[in-house]
Every structure is written in C-alpha cells, then in structure tokens.
Amino acid sequence: MTRLGGSEVGSTASANQQLYRLARTLIPGGTQLLSKRPEMFAPEQWPAYFREAHGCEVVDLDGRRYIDMAIMGVSACLLGYNDPDVTEAVVRRVKSGSMCTLNSPEEVELAQLLLELHPWAGNVRYARTGGESMTVAVRVARAATGRDRIAFCGYHGWHDWYLAANRLPDGERDPLKGHLLPGLAPNGVPSQLAGTAIPFAYNDLEQLRAIFERRPGEIAAVVMEPTRAVEPKPGFLEGVRELCDRTGAALVFDEITVGWRLALGGAHLRYGVEPDIAVFAKAMGNGHPMAAIIGRAAVMQAAQESFISSTYWTEGVGPTAALATIRKMQRIDVRSHVARIGTQWRETMRPLADKHGIPLTFSGFPAITSIGFDHPESLALQTLFTVRMLDHGILAGGQFSVSLAHTPEHVERYCSAADQIFPELAAAIRDGDIAARIGGPVRHSGFARLA
Numbered sequence: 001m002t003r004l005g006g007s008e009v010g011s012t013a014s015a016n017q018q019l020y021r022l023a024r025t026l027i028p029g030g031t032q033l034l035s036k037r038p039e040m041f042a043p044e045q046w047p048a049y050f051r052e053a054h055g056c057e058v059v060d061l062d063g064r065r066y067i068d069m070a071i072m073g074v075s076a077c078l079l080g081y082n083d084p085d086v087t088e089a090v091v092r093r094v095k096s097g098s099m100c101t102l103n104s105p106e107e108v109e110l111a112q113l114l115l116e117l118h119p120w121a122g123n124v125r126y127a128r129t130g131g132e133s134m135t136v137a138v139r140v141a142r143a144a145t146g147r148d149r150i151a152f153c154g155y156h157g158w159h160d161w162y163l164a165a166n167r168l169p170d171g172e173r174d175p176l177k178g179h180l181l182p183g184l185a186p187n188g189v190p191s192q193l194a195g196t197a198i199p200f201a202y203n204d205l206e207q208l209r210a211i212f213e214r215r216p217g218e219i220a221a222v223v224m225e226p227t228r229a230v231e232p233k234p235g236f237l238e239g240v241r242e243l244c245d246r247t248g249a250a251l252v253f254d255e256i257t258v259g260w261r262l263a264l265g266g267a268h269l270r271y272g273v274e275p276d277i278a279v280f281a282k283a284m285g286n287g288h289p290m291a292a293i294i295g296r297a298a299v300m301q302a303a304q305e306s307f308i309s310s311t312y313w314t315e316g317v318g319p320t321a322a323l324a325t326i327r328k329m330q331r332i333d334v335r336s337h338v339a340r341i342g343t344q345w346r347e348t349m350r351p352l353a354d355k356h357g358i359p360l361t362f363s364g365f366p367a368i369t370s371i372g373f374d375h376p377e378s379l380a381l382q383t384l385f386t387v388r389m390l391d392h393g394i395l396a397g398g399q400f401s402v403s404l405a406h407t408p409e410h411v412e413r414y415c416s417a418a419d420q421i422f423p424e425l426a427a428a429i430r431d432g433d434i435a436a437r438i439g440g441p442v443r444h445s446g447f448a449r450l451a
C-alpha cells in the first residue's frame, strides 16, 4: 500500500491527488460526505486534503495556500477555522480529560444557555451530528404522538426515516429529487417504511394541508427548515404552526445549517414562530462535533419513553466548543458581519459578471449563497471557474458560506481574480469549448436544495 508521509509532500505529483486516488480504493465514495468529494468541485484538480486551516486560510498537502471562499467546512465553521477562543476552550478540556465514567458538567451549562436563548423550549438532548440529531427529533415526535408518518420539506440527513421518502411503489419515483438530489436509491431502507415520509414544497401550505387531509390523525410531525434560500411567504410558517396545533402533530425546525447564521440561535427567532422541537448542529460547535435537540418539555419527555442513548454523546469537547462558540456569538454580531460580507461580494460580482457577459446566478441569503451559471453547460462552466480560481489561491465552488474570518479584502481578492478569469469563460461560451479548457473531468452535480 502506498503511504504518504510528510516527506512526499511537494513531490512532483500532487500529494492531494495521490492520496485521494488511494482513498478511493480504500473508502467507498473516497470520503464520508458527498459535498466534500473533490468530484463536487473539480475532479482530479481540487486539493482534496488539508494540512492546516486557520481563519479562512487553508494549506493543502502540497503546501499550497488558499483562501476558502467555498463551503467553509460545510458551513460548520461560522467563526472561521481554528477560532482562537474555541480552540483554547477545547484544548483546556482535552488537557484535563474529555471522556470519563462521569458526565461532562458543560452539558448542563450548555442546556441553560440554549434555553435562555430559546425561552419557548424546556428540555435539551444532545447528539454529535446533524442527521442523527434529526433522527432523535423524529423518534421523539413519533413517541410523543404515537403516530408514524412524517411530512417534511428539504434535506435532513441520510437516515432511514428520511430516505424512506424514496421507497415508493414502482411507477411513482424520486420525490427526493426536489429536496436533495435526483435519482437517490433507497437501497437498504426497509420497504415497510414506504409512505412514512411524505414530502411537501416549502411555502406551499395547501400541499401540506392536503397531506393532513389524506392522512387524518396519522402525521406525527412536520419537519422542515424555517427557511433555506428564500423568505417564508407571509403567513406560511404561522399556517404550518396552526395546522400542527389543530392536528396534534409536532413542528420540528431543522436549524442545522441556517441556525446562528440569520439570528443568534435559530432562524425561527427572526420569524417569531415557535416550533415544538428545534435541532442545531454544524456551526454550534464551530468545527467540533456537537448537536442539540431542544423542545417543549411536554414533547421532549417522550424521549424517556423510548431508548435514545449513545456513548460519545457524553464526551466533553462538543459542549465545551458549543459554549465557547455561542458565547463568542453573544459578544460579536456574527450574523451582521456575514450578511455584510456576503452582500459586498454579491454586489461586486454582479456588475463584473454583467461586464463580461457571464450568466452568473445567485440564490439564497447573502450569508450563504449558492452560485450557478444560467447556461446549458453550467457544471462545465463552474468547473472551469473553480480550476482557474485555484490558480489564484482561492477555493471557489457552487456555494459561498461566509464566516466571521472573511474580510472585505478577501472579497476584493476573489472579485479581482474573477475579473481576470471571466474573459476566458466568455470566450469558452462563445467558442463552445468550455469542457475542453478544464484539463480534467467536469464536476458532478450536487444538492438541488431548491428553496
């Protein structure tokens, strides 16, 4: 087996590409997360591995430095990589031992802090990842209501309860197409779960009402993000709340990606609609695994009537990191910063794209923007853009997830690089040779993430 150590870093072939080729022979899919596969950016050219990450600067295995203007640790690092305050707290906890027969006191302190920020909630449970914490929320909602079916909108993880949406009789196909990705096979998900996860479109209250009418008394929960890429229509979230109240279903808000970014706490605080359960992960630990399921005591107590329990949900680093992260977000107005930087970036890029005749599109909030090209070969254009941005020392992809570490200077650097690259993109569009210029394969398509 080829082993890559420090001595090989910087050798003629890229250490990143060599290691990723090896990884693909050992790890099905090459990595543990679809969004981190190099194929999602620029196959055979994206620097797959990092040696160091600080702020929004990344050093790859070849020793090359980049500024990360892409997904920023899949939106897990809202304060930036290796934030000094979070790292200091975590190192202190690690040095005094982070796992033991006894429990970590930080989890009680964190529960108090989360409940202070969310006065509507009365109880807290913890997990470490987004998908598993959503699975906890769904289990609690089912236990609390004694019902099985879930009406949902958007993406909520890889678990059986969710992928069951694609378990359908032949002929009916692909409901997750509009929520996650087209063509996801639910292989391994029991066929008995067919019909237990029923999708509806964001902002379509009538579609949700129709699900309740078809299944009276059977819906345990409505599971959704309070917002993803667009604002809720007036009355939509209130209508969902009223429907849940009237039918006895639990309302579960998934704040895993949007939470903390649009409001201190959940984005639902910005809209003034209270769920029965809210779920946080990703940014709450700023790069350290941590997730919280908070909810009204009456609903959360159902967790006691089920078996929900896991060893590493008790270690001390996660809650320590979350306390340091949230306290920093209480001291510094992170959400205004990321909105400002995202807006500056969009407002600089738009006229640049227009000047060069590039059909650039933005969607989502300035704090987390999806980038595309309104062109039949949009993926090829995106790949070419990504590859050329790498030459300028910038990680750029289909999304810009802004962090506290991004400054106006980073935005200027990105936009100046784009200004130099756009003429080639315009020529490629004109000459019809986009893919031929990439120097490798075209990137794969990613999450649909509609609204």
Ligand SMILES: Cc1ncc(COP(=O)(O)O)c(C=O)c1O
Pocket: 129, 130, 131, 132, 134, 155, 156, 157, 158, 225, 254, 255, 256, 257, 258, 281, 282
């Ligand atoms: C809204 C939402 N829910 C759930 C998840 C799954 O979280 P994790 O990848 O930590 O399992 C994600 C991840 O992107 C997400 O954006």
